[in-house]
Amino acid sequence: MPERWQQTGFVPPRGLANPHVQTLLPRCLPRPHLARNSEVLELPDGDFVELDWILPAPADSGAPLFVLFHGLEGSFQSPYARWLLATASRMGWRALLMHFRGCGSRPNRLPRAYHSGDTADAYWLIGELSRRYPKALKVAAGVSLGGNMLLKLVAEQGGGGLDLAGAIVVSAPLDLAASAERLHRxxxxxxxxxxxxxxxxxxxxxxxxxxxxxxxxxxxxxxxxxxxxxxxxxxxxxxxxxxxxxxxxxxSAGRLLGEVELPTLILHADDDPFMPAGLFERLPDPADAVRLEITRHGGHVGFMEWRERRLQPWLARRLAHELACWADTGASCQSAMDHHLSRSDN
Structure with missing residues (x-):
């Protein structure tokens, strides 16, 4: 596997490296308490999605904006959602989560649901955010199913088709057939x-x-x-x-990896029990805009580390690092590093 794909920032606690332990641990730990304001966003086809905005919201309309897309049957109550939204909010970002149709507090109206490749609602939301906050830097993150959806969306729209500065994709089942097979074993x-x-x-x-x-x-x-x-x-x-x-x-968004033009960070554990090992070896090489970080351990949306004498989510720390790069430079950490190296070479 190419060296640029590797990442060693996540180290599981001794005795807690098992992928199933990592996957299940987040459900056993306290989640941040977050105040929120819920909104119903009407969609062009007559249906709706529910948004949860984290409070307090920044007073400045130009504050950076972080939008999160959850996984299959996830919601605001999902552990990773609380941790990631809390992290962004503490850093001064305007943070919100979009529930997929029917995943909020009530069923959706139309005789349909949502699926891994359904990008239309996210596209509509990002357009609405652009209208409301035209000057705000915007970064989107998708977890599991939401990550596959987000990667497919950014690949479909090209570099200038979305008012997004970048995307973050976590534990995404980029080969849905392989994931379904793995989950049945x-x-x-x-x-x-x-x-x-x-x-x-x-x-x-x-x-x-x-x-x-x-x-x-x-x-x-x-x-x-x-x-x-x-x-x-x-x-x-x-x-x-x-x-x-x-x-x-x-x-499946994996087939589109080589077509991504928007700066995108992909975080993946090679021992993820929702996917086969060596997932990215069977997919096309990522485009230059993609930064792929693969850890040896971490499970599925686990990545629990021992820090400050307690178990904590490494994902929240990794997100904070990435958002800090965006806030400071207007670019992802990898883009900022590439820019610095190119200037050094000159």
Missing amino acids: GFSRLYERHLLNALKRKVAPRLARGELPLALDSRALARIDSLRGYDDAVTAPLHGFSDAADYYRRA
Whole structure:
């Protein structure tokens, strides 16, 4: 693997390097208490998404803005969401989270949901943020499913298609077919069952009320025992894909790695139990705008370290470092470093 892909900043505590321990630890630790203001953002198709804005908000309309996209069945309550939003807010950034359709406090209106390649709502939100805060520097981050969606969005839009200075992608399943296969094996089936149950709980009432155009009844839904089976029966037909294979092929952002023009940081653990080891060896080489940092350990959105005599999220510290570079120079840490080196060479 090319040296420029490597990163050694994350060191797991002794005895806590196991990927499943790293993945599950965040759920066992206290999360920052955050005040928030919720907003319903109307979408062009008549549906809506819910936004959570962290309080207190900066008084300056030109304050930098950090927007976060969560993972599959995630929300403001997800541990990583609290830590990342709290970090950005403490640094003086205007911080918000966009819930994907139906992931906020109430079901969405239309007979559809959200999926890993659904970039339209995020595109609409970023356009709205540009209208409200035209002078603010903006950085977006996506975690897991939200990371795949964000990488696909920035690749689709090119370098100037979004009012974003940069993007941060964390633990993203950039090969959805490989991720679905990995989650159906061994201990990782624990995560698959958890996600599958959450998805079923959400869709079952709507299915019973006849709100969804699916050739599926409650008994058939209950029999689905894999995420791939769910995507075949629910995700694909609801969103215009022929089947799960078609959905995975078209929605996976990994195939677009070489087309990214926006400065983008990708953080990934090679032992992530949601994905096969060596994930990036099977994907195209990243474009020059992409900084890929792969740690040996970290699990899936884990990255828990021992610091100041307690367990803390390394992701929050890594985000703080990156946002500080943006705030100080208007560029990512890697861009700032490249600029410095080019000046030194001259």
